[in-house]
Amino acid sequence: MTAYANFPGSRPRRLRTTPTMRRMVAETRLDPANLILPAFVREGIDAPVAISAMPGVHQHTLDTLRKAAVEAVSAGVSGIMLFGVPEDGKKDARGTAGTDPDGILQVALRAVREEVGDELVVMSDLCLDEFTDHGHCGVLDADGRVDNDATLERYAEMAQVQADAGAHVVGPSGMMDGQVGVIRDALDQTGHEDVSILAYTVKYSSAFYGPFREAVGSSLTGDRKTYQQDPANARESLRELALDLAEGADMVMVKPAGPYLDILAKVAESVDVPVAAYQISGEYAMIEAAAEKGWIDRDKAILESLTGIRRAGAQMILTYWATEAAQWLGHGRG
Numbered sequence: 089m090t091a092y093a094n095f096p097g098s099r100p101r102r103l104r105t106t107p108t109m110r111r112m113v114a115e116t117r118l119d120p121a122n123l124i125l126p127a128f129v130r131e132g133i134d135a136p137v138a139i140s141a142m143p144g145v146h147q148h149t150l151d152t153l154r155k156a157a158v159e160a161v162s163a164g165v166s167g168i169m170l171f172g173v174p175e176d177g178k179k180d181a182r183g184t185a186g187t188d189p190d191g192i193l194q195v196a197l198r199a200v201r202e203e204v205g206d207e208l209v210v211m212s213d214l215c216l217d218e219f220t221d222h223g224h225c226g227v228l229d230a231d232g233r234v235d236n237d238a239t240l241e242r243y244a245e246m247a248q249v250q251a252d253a254g255a256h257v258v259g260p261s262g263m264m265d266g267q268v269g270v271i272r273d274a275l276d277q278t279g280h281e282d283v284s285i286l287a288y289t290v291k292y293s294s295a296f297y298g299p300f301r302e303a304v305g306s307s308l309t310g311d312r313k314t315y316q317q318d319p320a321n322a323r324e325s326l327r328e329l330a331l332d333l334a335e336g337a338d339m340v341m342v343k344p345a346g347p348y349l350d351i352l353a354k355v356a357e358s359v360d361v362p363v364a365a366y367q368i369s370g371e372y373a374m375i376e377a378a379a380e381k382g383w384i385d386r387d388k389a390i391l392e393s394l395t396g397i398r399r400a401g402a403q404m405i406l407t408y409w410a411t412e413a414a415q416w417l418g419h420g421r422g
Protein backbone atom coordinates (compact mmCIF):
# COMPACT_ATOMS: atom_id res chain seq x y z
CA MET A 89 0.00 0.00 0.00
CA THR A 90 2.55 2.53 1.08
CA ALA A 91 4.77 1.71 -1.87
CA TYR A 92 2.07 3.04 -4.18
CA ALA A 93 0.98 6.02 -2.08
CA ASN A 94 2.97 8.54 -4.07
CA PHE A 95 2.07 7.00 -7.44
CA PRO A 96 -1.70 6.51 -7.33
CA GLY A 97 -1.89 5.86 -11.05
CA SER A 98 0.82 3.26 -11.18
CA ARG A 99 -1.26 0.10 -11.20
CA PRO A 100 -1.08 -1.51 -14.65
CA ARG A 101 -2.93 -4.50 -13.22
CA ARG A 102 -6.19 -2.46 -13.27
CA LEU A 103 -6.25 -2.96 -17.02
CA ARG A 104 -5.85 -6.70 -16.72
CA THR A 105 -8.78 -7.41 -14.40
CA THR A 106 -11.29 -9.04 -16.78
CA PRO A 107 -11.20 -10.72 -20.17
CA THR A 108 -13.23 -7.92 -21.74
CA MET A 109 -10.89 -5.30 -20.27
CA ARG A 110 -7.86 -7.15 -21.61
CA ARG A 111 -9.50 -7.54 -24.98
CA MET A 112 -10.33 -3.86 -25.13
CA VAL A 113 -6.80 -2.68 -24.40
CA ALA A 114 -5.01 -5.29 -26.53
CA GLU A 115 -2.56 -3.52 -28.83
CA THR A 116 -2.26 -6.37 -31.29
CA ARG A 117 -5.07 -8.22 -32.97
CA LEU A 118 -4.85 -11.28 -35.13
CA ASP A 119 -7.33 -11.62 -37.90
CA PRO A 120 -7.77 -14.43 -40.42
CA ALA A 121 -6.94 -11.86 -43.09
CA ASN A 122 -3.40 -11.69 -41.71
CA LEU A 123 -2.78 -15.32 -42.54
CA ILE A 124 -1.36 -17.04 -45.62
CA LEU A 125 -1.22 -20.82 -46.00
CA PRO A 126 1.91 -22.40 -47.51
CA ALA A 127 0.97 -25.66 -49.26
CA PHE A 128 2.89 -28.46 -50.97
CA VAL A 129 1.63 -30.26 -54.04
CA ARG A 130 3.33 -33.36 -55.37
CA GLU A 131 3.17 -34.72 -58.86
CA GLY A 132 2.18 -38.31 -59.58
CA ILE A 133 0.54 -39.30 -56.27
CA ASP A 134 -3.07 -40.31 -55.83
CA ALA A 135 -3.33 -39.83 -52.07
CA PRO A 136 -1.79 -37.16 -49.84
CA VAL A 137 1.57 -38.08 -48.31
CA ALA A 138 2.19 -37.17 -44.65
CA ILE A 139 5.34 -35.19 -43.85
CA SER A 140 6.76 -36.91 -40.77
CA ALA A 141 8.60 -33.88 -39.40
CA MET A 142 5.49 -31.69 -39.81
CA PRO A 143 2.64 -33.64 -38.19
CA GLY A 144 -0.65 -32.53 -39.75
CA VAL A 145 0.94 -31.21 -42.97
CA HIS A 146 0.84 -33.21 -46.20
CA GLN A 147 2.13 -33.22 -49.70
CA HIS A 148 -1.16 -32.70 -51.51
CA THR A 149 -2.57 -34.27 -54.60
CA LEU A 150 -4.15 -31.74 -56.97
CA ASP A 151 -7.47 -32.80 -55.58
CA THR A 152 -6.67 -32.36 -51.89
CA LEU A 153 -4.91 -29.09 -52.70
CA ARG A 154 -8.14 -27.78 -54.18
CA LYS A 155 -9.96 -28.84 -51.00
CA ALA A 156 -7.37 -27.17 -48.78
CA ALA A 157 -7.75 -23.96 -50.80
CA VAL A 158 -11.52 -24.02 -50.39
CA GLU A 159 -11.18 -24.63 -46.64
CA ALA A 160 -8.77 -21.71 -46.38
CA VAL A 161 -11.28 -19.45 -48.12
CA SER A 162 -14.07 -20.53 -45.74
CA ALA A 163 -11.86 -19.80 -42.76
CA GLY A 164 -11.11 -16.30 -44.05
CA VAL A 165 -7.42 -16.87 -44.83
CA SER A 166 -6.07 -14.26 -47.29
CA GLY A 167 -3.65 -16.20 -49.42
CA ILE A 168 -2.01 -19.47 -50.34
CA MET A 169 1.66 -19.95 -51.23
CA LEU A 170 2.26 -22.98 -53.44
CA PHE A 171 5.34 -25.20 -53.57
CA GLY A 172 5.62 -27.88 -56.24
CA VAL A 173 7.28 -31.26 -55.79
CA PRO A 174 8.06 -32.87 -59.16
CA GLU A 175 7.83 -36.58 -59.85
CA ASP A 176 10.94 -38.67 -59.18
CA GLY A 177 13.27 -38.52 -62.13
CA LYS A 178 12.06 -35.12 -63.30
CA LYS A 179 14.81 -33.10 -61.61
CA ASP A 180 17.82 -31.93 -63.59
CA ALA A 181 20.71 -29.49 -63.22
CA ARG A 182 18.73 -26.52 -64.60
CA GLY A 183 15.44 -27.25 -62.84
CA THR A 184 13.63 -27.57 -66.16
CA ALA A 185 10.39 -28.75 -64.53
CA GLY A 186 10.16 -25.35 -62.83
CA THR A 187 9.67 -23.59 -66.16
CA ASP A 188 7.64 -26.26 -67.92
CA PRO A 189 4.14 -24.85 -68.48
CA ASP A 190 2.91 -28.33 -67.59
CA GLY A 191 5.22 -28.66 -64.57
CA ILE A 192 3.50 -29.48 -61.28
CA LEU A 193 3.61 -25.95 -59.86
CA GLN A 194 2.01 -24.44 -62.95
CA VAL A 195 -0.64 -27.17 -63.06
CA ALA A 196 -1.37 -26.52 -59.38
CA LEU A 197 -1.61 -22.76 -59.89
CA ARG A 198 -4.17 -23.27 -62.64
CA ALA A 199 -6.13 -25.75 -60.51
CA VAL A 200 -6.25 -23.46 -57.48
CA ARG A 201 -7.23 -20.42 -59.55
CA GLU A 202 -9.95 -22.46 -61.21
CA GLU A 203 -11.19 -23.55 -57.79
CA VAL A 204 -11.09 -20.27 -55.86
CA GLY A 205 -10.73 -17.55 -58.50
CA ASP A 206 -9.82 -14.34 -56.70
CA GLU A 207 -11.10 -15.44 -53.30
CA LEU A 208 -7.57 -16.23 -52.22
CA VAL A 209 -4.44 -14.36 -53.22
CA VAL A 210 -2.66 -17.16 -55.06
CA MET A 211 1.10 -17.06 -54.68
CA SER A 212 3.90 -19.22 -56.03
CA ASP A 213 7.33 -19.96 -54.68
CA LEU A 214 9.75 -18.72 -57.30
CA CYS A 215 12.88 -20.77 -56.75
CA LEU A 216 14.69 -23.63 -58.42
CA ASP A 217 15.54 -25.84 -55.44
CA GLU A 218 12.49 -28.05 -55.71
CA PHE A 219 13.37 -28.79 -59.33
CA THR A 220 17.17 -29.14 -59.42
CA ASP A 221 18.88 -32.50 -58.97
CA HIS A 222 21.62 -30.85 -56.86
CA GLY A 223 18.99 -29.12 -54.72
CA HIS A 224 20.41 -25.60 -54.95
CA CYS A 225 18.23 -22.56 -55.49
CA GLY A 226 20.04 -21.73 -58.72
CA VAL A 227 22.07 -23.21 -61.54
CA LEU A 228 25.74 -24.07 -61.00
CA ASP A 229 28.84 -22.86 -62.81
CA ALA A 230 31.70 -25.09 -63.99
CA ASP A 231 33.18 -25.07 -60.46
CA GLY A 232 29.90 -26.13 -58.83
CA ARG A 233 29.13 -22.69 -57.39
CA VAL A 234 25.67 -21.16 -57.64
CA ASP A 235 25.88 -18.83 -60.65
CA ASN A 236 23.96 -15.67 -59.78
CA ASP A 237 23.33 -14.20 -63.21
CA ALA A 238 22.67 -17.47 -65.01
CA THR A 239 20.11 -18.17 -62.27
CA LEU A 240 18.42 -14.81 -62.87
CA GLU A 241 17.67 -15.87 -66.44
CA ARG A 242 15.94 -18.98 -65.13
CA TYR A 243 13.97 -16.90 -62.59
CA ALA A 244 12.78 -14.58 -65.38
CA GLU A 245 11.37 -17.60 -67.23
CA MET A 246 9.81 -18.96 -64.05
CA ALA A 247 8.09 -15.65 -63.34
CA GLN A 248 6.50 -15.68 -66.76
CA VAL A 249 5.22 -19.27 -66.62
CA GLN A 250 3.91 -18.85 -63.09
CA ALA A 251 2.09 -15.66 -64.04
CA ASP A 252 0.74 -17.32 -67.20
CA ALA A 253 -0.57 -20.11 -64.96
CA GLY A 254 -2.48 -17.63 -62.82
CA ALA A 255 -0.27 -16.54 -59.92
CA HIS A 256 -1.45 -13.23 -58.46
CA VAL A 257 1.86 -12.93 -56.63
CA VAL A 258 5.27 -14.50 -57.15
CA GLY A 259 7.56 -15.09 -54.18
CA PRO A 260 11.23 -15.20 -55.16
CA SER A 261 12.92 -17.13 -52.34
CA GLY A 262 16.35 -17.87 -53.81
CA MET A 263 18.28 -14.85 -52.46
CA MET A 264 20.08 -14.15 -55.74
CA ASP A 265 21.30 -10.57 -56.13
CA GLY A 266 19.10 -8.62 -58.52
CA GLN A 267 16.28 -11.17 -58.57
CA VAL A 268 13.46 -8.72 -57.89
CA GLY A 269 14.47 -6.36 -60.72
CA VAL A 270 14.87 -9.13 -63.27
CA ILE A 271 11.54 -10.67 -62.32
CA ARG A 272 9.78 -7.30 -62.47
CA ASP A 273 11.13 -6.74 -66.00
CA ALA A 274 10.15 -10.24 -67.10
CA LEU A 275 6.61 -9.78 -65.78
CA ASP A 276 6.21 -6.35 -67.37
CA GLN A 277 7.54 -7.49 -70.73
CA THR A 278 5.07 -10.36 -70.89
CA GLY A 279 1.94 -8.41 -70.07
CA HIS A 280 1.89 -9.27 -66.37
CA GLU A 281 2.17 -5.73 -65.00
CA ASP A 282 -0.48 -6.56 -62.38
CA VAL A 283 1.32 -9.55 -60.91
CA SER A 284 2.98 -8.52 -57.64
CA ILE A 285 6.27 -9.54 -56.12
CA LEU A 286 6.43 -10.65 -52.51
CA ALA A 287 10.19 -10.51 -52.05
CA TYR A 288 11.89 -12.86 -49.63
CA THR A 289 13.99 -9.87 -48.72
CA VAL A 290 15.59 -11.09 -45.53
CA LYS A 291 16.05 -14.82 -45.69
CA TYR A 292 18.50 -16.36 -43.30
CA SER A 293 20.44 -19.56 -43.76
CA SER A 294 18.57 -21.43 -41.04
CA ALA A 295 18.68 -24.86 -39.45
CA PHE A 296 14.95 -24.45 -38.86
CA TYR A 297 14.22 -25.20 -42.54
CA GLY A 298 14.98 -28.87 -41.82
CA PRO A 299 11.42 -30.23 -42.00
CA PHE A 300 10.74 -28.27 -45.23
CA ARG A 301 13.52 -30.14 -46.93
CA GLU A 302 11.60 -33.36 -46.26
CA ALA A 303 8.39 -31.69 -47.39
CA VAL A 304 9.78 -30.93 -50.84
CA GLY A 305 11.98 -34.01 -51.10
CA SER A 306 15.06 -31.80 -51.30
CA SER A 307 18.18 -33.21 -52.99
CA LEU A 308 20.53 -30.75 -51.27
CA THR A 309 23.64 -32.17 -49.64
CA GLY A 310 25.57 -29.00 -48.72
CA ASP A 311 24.17 -25.72 -47.45
CA ARG A 312 22.95 -22.40 -48.84
CA LYS A 313 25.39 -20.14 -47.01
CA THR A 314 26.74 -18.45 -50.15
CA TYR A 315 23.33 -16.99 -50.93
CA GLN A 316 21.19 -16.94 -47.78
CA GLN A 317 22.04 -14.50 -44.99
CA ASP A 318 24.21 -15.22 -42.00
CA PRO A 319 22.10 -15.37 -38.79
CA ALA A 320 24.72 -13.20 -37.11
CA ASN A 321 23.93 -10.19 -39.28
CA ALA A 322 21.29 -7.49 -38.85
CA ARG A 323 22.56 -4.46 -40.81
CA GLU A 324 22.87 -6.57 -43.91
CA SER A 325 19.08 -7.01 -43.85
CA LEU A 326 18.59 -3.30 -44.33
CA ARG A 327 20.88 -3.40 -47.33
CA GLU A 328 18.88 -6.25 -48.86
CA LEU A 329 15.72 -4.30 -48.09
CA ALA A 330 16.91 -1.14 -49.84
CA LEU A 331 17.88 -3.14 -52.93
CA ASP A 332 14.59 -5.02 -53.13
CA LEU A 333 12.56 -1.85 -52.79
CA ALA A 334 14.64 -0.11 -55.45
CA GLU A 335 14.13 -3.08 -57.75
CA GLY A 336 10.35 -2.92 -57.36
CA ALA A 337 9.31 -5.26 -54.53
CA ASP A 338 5.61 -4.74 -53.76
CA MET A 339 5.80 -6.52 -50.41
CA VAL A 340 8.75 -7.70 -48.35
CA MET A 341 9.25 -10.71 -46.15
CA VAL A 342 11.42 -11.75 -43.24
CA LYS A 343 12.14 -15.43 -42.78
CA PRO A 344 12.28 -17.34 -40.44
CA ALA A 345 9.99 -15.36 -38.12
CA GLY A 346 10.35 -16.39 -34.46
CA PRO A 347 14.13 -16.22 -34.03
CA TYR A 348 14.31 -13.00 -36.10
CA LEU A 349 11.67 -10.75 -34.54
CA ASP A 350 14.27 -8.02 -34.03
CA ILE A 351 14.90 -7.98 -37.78
CA LEU A 352 11.18 -8.02 -38.50
CA ALA A 353 10.66 -5.02 -36.23
CA LYS A 354 13.48 -3.10 -37.90
CA VAL A 355 12.14 -3.84 -41.37
CA ALA A 356 8.58 -2.94 -40.40
CA GLU A 357 9.73 0.40 -38.97
CA SER A 358 11.62 1.38 -42.06
CA VAL A 359 9.27 0.62 -44.97
CA ASP A 360 6.00 1.81 -46.39
CA VAL A 361 5.12 -1.44 -48.18
CA PRO A 362 3.29 -4.38 -46.56
CA VAL A 363 5.56 -6.60 -44.48
CA ALA A 364 5.23 -10.38 -44.22
CA ALA A 365 6.93 -12.96 -42.03
CA TYR A 366 7.23 -16.68 -42.65
CA GLN A 367 6.76 -18.92 -39.63
CA ILE A 368 8.71 -21.78 -41.10
CA SER A 369 8.67 -25.55 -40.92
CA GLY A 370 11.01 -25.82 -37.92
CA GLU A 371 8.98 -23.32 -35.92
CA TYR A 372 5.91 -25.43 -36.69
CA ALA A 373 7.65 -28.69 -35.85
CA MET A 374 8.95 -27.46 -32.49
CA ILE A 375 5.53 -26.50 -31.18
CA GLU A 376 3.88 -29.65 -32.55
CA ALA A 377 6.57 -31.86 -31.03
CA ALA A 378 6.45 -30.24 -27.60
CA ALA A 379 2.66 -30.41 -27.63
CA GLU A 380 2.72 -34.07 -28.62
CA LYS A 381 4.85 -34.75 -25.56
CA GLY A 382 2.38 -32.85 -23.41
CA TRP A 383 4.96 -30.21 -22.55
CA ILE A 384 3.04 -27.17 -23.79
CA ASP A 385 -0.53 -26.21 -24.56
CA ARG A 386 -0.54 -26.51 -28.35
CA ASP A 387 -3.33 -24.10 -29.29
CA LYS A 388 -2.25 -21.37 -26.88
CA ALA A 389 1.36 -21.68 -28.00
CA ILE A 390 0.31 -21.36 -31.66
CA LEU A 391 -1.73 -18.22 -31.03
CA GLU A 392 0.98 -16.71 -28.85
CA SER A 393 3.63 -17.34 -31.49
CA LEU A 394 1.44 -15.70 -34.16
CA THR A 395 0.64 -12.75 -31.89
CA GLY A 396 4.35 -12.20 -31.28
CA ILE A 397 5.08 -12.13 -34.99
CA ARG A 398 2.22 -9.73 -35.61
CA ARG A 399 3.30 -7.50 -32.70
CA ALA A 400 6.83 -7.30 -34.11
CA GLY A 401 5.37 -5.76 -37.26
CA ALA A 402 4.18 -8.41 -39.72
CA GLN A 403 0.93 -7.58 -41.43
CA MET A 404 0.91 -10.95 -43.18
CA ILE A 405 2.09 -14.23 -41.66
CA LEU A 406 2.78 -17.35 -43.66
CA THR A 407 2.04 -20.23 -41.33
CA TYR A 408 1.18 -23.90 -41.75
CA TRP A 409 -1.51 -23.33 -39.10
CA ALA A 410 -3.22 -20.63 -41.20
CA THR A 411 -6.54 -22.40 -41.74
CA GLU A 412 -6.82 -23.83 -38.25
CA ALA A 413 -5.84 -20.56 -36.55
CA ALA A 414 -8.22 -18.61 -38.79
CA GLN A 415 -11.03 -20.94 -37.77
CA TRP A 416 -10.31 -20.26 -34.09
CA LEU A 417 -10.08 -16.51 -34.65
CA GLY A 418 -13.34 -16.54 -36.58
CA HIS A 419 -14.90 -17.99 -33.47
CA GLY A 420 -13.59 -15.26 -31.22
CA ARG A 421 -10.71 -17.11 -29.61
CA GLY A 422 -8.07 -14.60 -30.63
Ligand code: PBG
Nearest residue numbers: 215217261296297300368369370
Ligand atom coordinates in the same frame (compact mmCIF):
# COMPACT_ATOMS: atom_id res chain seq x y z
C1 PBG B 1 13.32 -22.30 -50.95
C2 PBG B 1 12.49 -22.24 -49.72
C3 PBG B 1 12.75 -22.82 -48.48
C4 PBG B 1 11.66 -22.53 -47.66
C5 PBG B 1 10.75 -21.79 -48.41
N1 PBG B 1 11.30 -21.60 -49.68
C6 PBG B 1 13.83 -23.72 -48.01
C7 PBG B 1 15.23 -23.30 -48.02
O1 PBG B 1 15.59 -22.17 -48.25
O2 PBG B 1 16.01 -24.22 -47.78
C8 PBG B 1 11.53 -22.96 -46.23
C9 PBG B 1 10.16 -22.93 -45.67
C10 PBG B 1 10.02 -23.65 -44.38
O3 PBG B 1 11.00 -24.12 -43.79
O4 PBG B 1 8.88 -23.75 -43.92
N2 PBG B 1 12.53 -22.57 -52.09
